[in-house]
Amino acid sequence: MTLFLIVLLTALAFEYINGFHDTANSIATVVSTKVLTPRQAILLATVMNLAGALIMGxxxxxxxxxxxxxxxxxxxxxxxxxxxxxxxxxxFTWWLGLPSSSSHALIGGLCGAALASTHGDWSVLHWATGLWPKVVGPMLIAPCVGFVVAAIVMFTLYKALSRVRPRFINMIFGKLQVMSAAWMGFSHGSNDAQKTMGIVTLALLTGTQTGAFKDLPEWLSFLRVETMEVHTWVIIACALTMAAGTAAGGWRIIKTMGHKMVKLQPINGFAAETTAAMVIETATHFGVPLSTTHVISTSIMGVGSVKRFSAVKWGIVGRIVWAWVLTIPVTGLIGYGLMRLAHLLFSFEWMA
Incomplete structure (x- = not known):
């Protein structure tokens, strides 16, 4: 029971960090275009992250x-x-100001730790039914979709509004961007909060199956689960923790996405956020743990490249892409190493 409490607190710590690490996904563009102040943007993202986490299954x-x-x-x-x-x-990536994927970090850590638990038995990884169709495939496809769709949306808007005064465009899309930022916050909460819900439920299932919870008093019976059904208290705890993390902000990454990568106007922010939110909502519907960071980042790149290709600071983009590529291998190695160390230091009985 003590070990489970440690796992639960660590999971909530991850969710809190996920909130402030990925806040930039929801509000970087709306802050950089000065449609909302940082405080207003964080409040909007916090509310919509919470709503998305609670509503979307x-x-x-x-x-x-x-x-x-x-x-x-x-x-x-x-x-x-x-x-x-x-x-x-x-x-580590927050400290560097790089928008990396919390989802892939968790998945990489889980795969590495599972491999260490079985002394390198790769068959424990659900490659054909889980990792490829719901992680690796979307990891390759979703950023490309975000880039292309955002570029098409941006190009269409430029053509349709080519004769409209810039001042009027900024005024209209300044209002519309509040709506797109809210949708982006909602979609982020709907996908990202569920990842920690899944890991907490996995811990509950493990505790039930291994008999760790067999002597629990009746008032703690809600900790026992027989299947991967996510309990309401887990949903609420994860949603509130992510919202709290979002409220804390994540200014290093916000500066990278909102200012360093490409200079944005309200119309650009609207196109990027709308595209990313649409892609993320689709992934959530199909149960795909998508990287919201990848999608919004490439959407910003897409709208920036339509302005002019040189408008995107590709040196910054290169650093971001390297962080994406390294996320699963590095976290997998860390998870593997920590699990091997645990095997060496502690008895199997305690670990079970």
Whole structure:
């Protein structure tokens, strides 16, 4: 029971960090275009992240909890090591001001820890049914879709409004961008909060199956789960924790996405946010744990390239892409290393 509480607190810590790490996904563009002040933007993102997390179901959570690795090989330390690997990577990339994927960090940590638990048995990874169709495939496709669709939307808007005065365009799209930022915040909450819901539910399922919860008093019976059904208290806890993290802000990444990558006007911010929100909502519907960071970043690149290709600071983009490429391998190695260390330091009975 003590180990589960440590896992739960670590999961909530990850969710909090996820909130401030990925705040930039929701508000970087609306802050950089000066449509909202930073305080107003954070408040909007906090409310909409919370709404998205509470409303949009648990399909992504079930993918994370049961669709990536074989749950029969998961012990409490496996979940803990996965979370610690993801937390390290999120804090490290936040410190560098690089928008990386919290989703892929968690998935990489979970895969690495699971492999260490089975001494390198790759068959415990659900490659054909989980990792490829719901992680690796979308990781390659979604950023491209975000870039192309955002560029098409931006090009269409430029053509349709070519004879309209810039001042009028800024006024109209300044109002519309508040709506697109709200939708982006909602879609971010709907997808990202579910990842921690899935990992907490996986820990509950592990505790139930291994007998760790067999002596619980009746008032703690809500901790026992027999399937990957996400309990209401898990949804609420994760949603509130992500909202709290969002409220804390994430200014290093906001500066990178909103100012360093490309200079944005309200019409550009509207096109990027609308495109990203649409892609993320579609992924959530199909239970795909998408990287909201990848989608909004490439959407910003797409709208910037339509202004002129040189408007995008491709040197910054290169650093961001390297962070994306390294996320799963690095967190996988960290999760693997931590799990091997746990095997060396502690008895199997304690770890189970």
């Amino acid at each position: 648990t399909s992504v959570a079930k993918t994370i909890g049961a669709g990536i690795v074989d749950t029969s090989v998961i012990a409490m330390p496996t979940v803990l090591c996965a979370l610690l690997g993801a937390i390290f990577w999120n804090v």
